[in-house]
Amino acid sequence: MKKLVLLIAVFCIYHNLVLAQVTEEPKDEKGEFSGNFQTNNQFYMRDDRIGASTTQYLREKSSTDAWLFMSYKFKGFNFALRYDAFNNTPLFNPQAAYSNQGIGFWQVSKDIDKINITVGYIYDQFGSGMTFRSYEDRNIGIDFAIQGARVIYNMSENTRFKAFTGKQKYRFDTREPIIKGVNAEHRLALTETITSDLGASVVNRTLDQATMNSVTSTINSYPLEQRFDPTYNVYAFQLYNTLNFGNFSWMVEYDYKTSEAIMDLNNKLIKADGHIYHTSLSYSSKGVGINAQFKRIEKFPLRVSPLEIAPVPNNAPVNYLPSITRQNTYRLLARYNSVVQELGENAMQLEVTLKPSKKTQVNINTSLVTTLKGVDFKTASFTYDTTTRLFREVYIDVQHKFNKTFKAMIGIQSIGYNQATYELKAFAPFVEAITPFGEMTYKLTPTRSLRFEWQYMHTKQDLGSFVNGLLEYNVAPHWSFSAGDMLNFQHGSVNAPAAGETFELVHYFNLFAAYTYKASRFSAGFLKQPQGVNCTGGVCRVEPAFSGARLSLTTNF
Amino acid sequence: MKHSFIISIAALFIVLAACKEEAPYINYTPDTVTYETTYVDMANVPTPQLREVLVEDISGVRCVNCPDAAVIVKGLKANFPGRVNSITIYPNTPSLNSLTLPVNKPEKGFVSKYDLRTDAGGQMLAFLGTPNSLPNGYVNRKLYAGKTDRFIDRTEWADKVTSEKDSVPPVNIYVTETSYGTDGKLNVTLELKFTSDLTGDYNISMALIQDSIIDVQETTDPNIGATYIADYPHMHVLRKMFTSNLGDKINTPTTTLVRGRVVTKRYSIDVLPETFRAPFDKKHLAVLAFVHRGSDNVVIHSKEFEVAE
Numbered sequence: 001m002k003k004l005v006l007l008i009a010v011f012c013i014y015h016n017l018v019l020a021q022v023t024e025e026p027k028d029e030k031g032e033f034s035g036n037f038q039t040n041n042q043f044y045m046r047d048d049r050i051g052a053s054t055t056q057y058l059r060e061k062s063s064t065d066a067w068l069f070m071s072y073k074f075k076g077f078n079f080a081l082r083y084d085a086f087n088n089t090p091l092f093n094p095q096a097a098y099s100n101q102g103i104g105f106w107q108v109s110k111d112i113d114k115i116n117i118t119v120g121y122i123y124d125q126f127g128s129g130m131t132f133r134s135y136e137d138r139n140i141g142i143d144f145a146i147q148g149a150r151v152i153y154n155m156s157e158n159t160r161f162k163a164f165t166g167k168q169k170y171r172f173d174t175r176e177p178i179i180k181g182v183n184a185e186h187r188l189a190l191t192e193t194i195t196s197d198l199g200a201s202v203v204n205r206t207l208d209q210a211t212m213n214s215v216t217s218t219i220n221s222y223p224l225e226q227r228f229d230p231t232y233n234v235y236a237f238q239l240y241n242t243l244n245f246g247n248f249s250w251m252v253e254y255d256y257k258t259s260e261a262i263m264d265l266n267n268k269l270i271k272a273d274g275h276i277y278h279t280s281l282s283y284s285s286k287g288v289g290i291n292a293q294f295k296r297i298e299k300f301p302l303r304v305s306p307l308e309i310a311p312v313p314n315n316a317p318v319n320y321l322p323s324i325t326r327q328n329t330y331r332l333l334a335r336y337n338s339v340v341q342e343l344g345e346n347a348m349q350l351e352v353t354l355k356p357s358k359k360t361q362v363n364i365n366t367s368l369v370t371t372l373k374g375v376d377f378k379t380a381s382f383t384y385d386t387t388t389r390l391f392r393e394v395y396i397d398v399q400h401k402f403n404k405t406f407k408a409m410i411g412i413q414s415i416g417y418n419q420a421t422y423e424l425k426a427f428a429p430f431v432e433a434i435t436p437f438g439e440m441t442y443k444l445t446p447t448r449s450l451r452f453e454w455q456y457m458h459t460k461q462d463l464g465s466f467v468n469g470l471l472e473y474n475v476a477p478h479w480s481f482s483a484g485d486m487l488n489f490q491h492g493s494v495n496a497p498a499a500g501e502t503f504e505l506v507h508y509f510n511l512f513a514a515y516t517y518k519a520s521r522f523s524a525g526f527l528k529q530p531q532g533v534n535c536t537g538g539v540c541r542v543e544p545a546f547s548g549a550r551l552s553l554t555t556n557f
Numbered sequence: 558m559k560h561s562f563i564i565s566i567a568a569l570f571i572v573l574a575a576c577k578e579e580a581p582y583i584n585y586t587p588d589t590v591t592y593e594t595t596y597v598d599m600a601n602v603p604t605p606q607l608r609e610v611l612v613e614d615i616s617g618v619r620c621v622n623c624p625d626a627a628v629i630v631k632g633l634k635a636n637f638p639g640r641v642n643s644i645t646i647y648p649n650t651p652s653l654n655s656l657t658l659p660v661n662k663p664e665k666g667f668v669s670k671y672d673l674r675t676d677a678g679g680q681m682l683a684f685l686g687t688p689n690s691l692p693n694g695y696v697n698r699k700l701y702a703g704k705t706d707r708f709i710d711r712t713e714w715a716d717k718v719t720s721e722k723d724s725v726p727p728v729n730i731y732v733t734e735t736s737y738g739t740d741g742k743l744n745v746t747l748e749l750k751f752t753s754d755l756t757g758d759y760n761i762s763m764a765l766i767q768d769s770i771i772d773v774q775e776t777t778d779p780n781i782g783a784t785y786i787a788d789y790p791h792m793h794v795l796r797k798m799f800t801s802n803l804g805d806k807i808n809t810p811t812t813t814l815v816r817g818r819v820v821t822k823r824y825s826i827d828v829l830p831e832t833f834r835a836p837f838d839k840k841h842l843a844v845l846a847f848v849h850r851g852s853d854n855v856v857i858h859s860k861e862f863e864v865a866e
Contacts, residue, residue, distance in 0.1 A: 212581055
């Protein structure tokens, strides 16, 4: 409440100040006010067959999330404020209902010559984000803003320094440990055609005494031989460079984290330092694009507190470890995702895009993720077997535009997914799935079109095989309608019928309508979706099944 | 420009990683727990005990006002019978050596027989906050409103005890056995019975304390100033910890602290004679157990038990 009063006071004072000045300033120096509003409303309809039976289905029956963001710019100043409201939301913990509202974000920023100063909540990242990233992904309940201060110094066109300090946001409060860091980036033109983008960062996290008390009492409860001295401070170093030469681009990055208490797979604290090795090589020319990547992570959880644990890496991270596997969008293709294993993994990806003609494009992607034992640098050996495999994907699609009114795409995906590791289901078998898919778009008139997409996923593990179809009808510029069904037609390992019984088909229907007017969009849908790992923008979390209706509104002003 | 960039990067790495920090206390002494069990017994949940407040009196044999703090503790025990427990901590803390080192004034005829300081006491202070002067103390290890430190002056102890004593503790503390082994060990069986649900981490600390250790104490006399008492009785002196110095964690991922939870632990520690240490006098030994929160170390209940001779 104090924060709210303070902010309103600051806004009022500044507003009066601005009005007073505006009367004296030329018209073009007036401030600029902008913002946006988003609300998501869910209505829950219990369906025990698909596991849609969390607290909202039993008690609250509905939930609302809303965000109002406002920004005011004037003479190099930028004031931003966001009001967040959550009523019985499952966003932060799918197993519980959370309600609260208030100022979720505020920021004051000012440009002074080559320096930018920001205080309040800050979203930012250093390089790839593997040592520091503060970010928001509201649709999966993530808001890792830093509340503190940041200074950016643009020394020259090619050189920039950045420094910040603060605490990580936790709902409407902050977590106690302090995070600070500095970053420097420099562009070096070696020749006319060769450039090098260099960067380096250091990030430091310091535990508060209460957190350290919990850490030490946890360690003191271990058998004597497993005890160790924890550290208040951890430092993460990052060095990265992208070399651009002709059609090629080569990125290398090395990250090192000093030794600290980290939680192992058995939820036990151990002391270890961490490393990340990441490289990618890209080639692009007319009609061809190739990208190959390799990343090895060794014990690199970097959290606000080592006691913050979660089955997937989205609980109070200081950094962001992106997955280098393909981010699929079609419903069944995105059913199994590779969640980055911060304690250790080797990941590699090869992506090829070919455009043999103006009307045809071919995308090929393959990726492989193993445990640390999968790659042995000393013996230069690679092992992908039942003891090391985590994830593999082979994907190919061909898109062709037949004429001005019709285009189609067809493809196939093969997935291998270590469900036991990714979803912490100890006895789940390794999922092997093969999924052909396709999409057709037919333009009925210049403003009306029909789109049909389908996927057929065959697997004997997990929930078994599915087929998904969706028909979408668009009437530009206002309306969009779709209807679809994802059908679980064959059981897998976890939903096999009891002896003497037959498997009953499980439908995951969805109906959707959206209306867009100028900068506003209203959508309504009824849908069912199975439990699984939901990833957006490379950030993943395990979500329970959903059954019910969703209404949402977004608008910009 | 290129050079300044490289220098800046080098500076980043050096400056931020140069400092070495002091590690928190981790107990590396051999485990003193010889037996433990836990279960939930909903049929026999006891009536909550009356809350007993813990006063930790940080003292030193060269601290002239420390006898006054001991008088205050004695008064608190008399005013709130059965509701105040105390430990006198003689910490092995370098910054307090001028007040805590054994007295060594042979020219005046005062030389301490024993070193009353303990590493356990020093580690507790490092953890809870070390005062610059003595006497000082913690009341239930709480950081009180308006204070920046947990340690508070002796003149405030009575107020804090009064404000702390009336809440209902969510756990009962019992000692069901004290015995001496033939191997020179003292065995104590501790039992905790939870009378209401708790969330978060909780620790148990159990100390061996000793009364009536007769030794030199520096003090002050209004007529002659600083002086010494040769046969001062040091009371409630922290001798050893049965648990780790900062307490043992009670709950585990599988042991939630729910109403009816019973936790039993049997501890065993050496009470053999040690050079320059006061002997463990069986007549004056007691066990003081207290439960404290993991997050902020606030003591939620304490109990003192005699040790059977």
